[in-house]
Amino acid sequence: MNENDENLAALESFLGAGLRDVFLEAFKRRFGDPPDAIRAYVDAAHVMELKEWIPNIVSAETPDDIFYSDLGHALTQFAAAVDKRDRCRADAGAGRPDGTP
Numbered sequence: 001m002n003e004n005d006e007n008l009a010a011l012e013s014f015l016g017a018g019l020r021d022v023f024l025e026a027f028k029r030r031f032g033d034p035p036d037a038i039r040a041y042v043d044a045a046h047v048m049e050l051k052e053w054i055p056n057i058v059s060a061e062t063p064d065d066i067f068y069s070d071l072g073h074a075l076t077q078f079a080a081a082v083d084k085r086d087r088c089r090a091d092a093g094a095g096r097p098d099g100t101p
Contacts, residue, residue, distance in 0.1 A: 012047055019050040026057045038063065
């Protein structure tokens with residue numbers, strides 16, 4: 001890892017810690033103390049997810065409503081499309097273009 005990568009990782013860690021604190025405080029004000037499962041989910045979240053979730057707290061009717069993410073939705077759709085494509089290729093007896101099965 002070069003110095004730029006280390007600096008970027010340190011910045012992301014710092015921003016992530018701050019966003020996690022903001023998220024948990026906002027959650028607490030809206031819904032009460034977050035359960036351990038939500039704390040663990042938030043601790044594992046990427047900075048971009050936290051940035052999407054924080055505004056959702058304002059309009060969420062339930063804690064589950066907070067965790068909708070356009071980014072997460074797009075990634076889930078992408079993964080499903082790739083999986084479908086790979087299954088179709090496998091069913092047709094074709095490997096991937098790089099020669100792997």
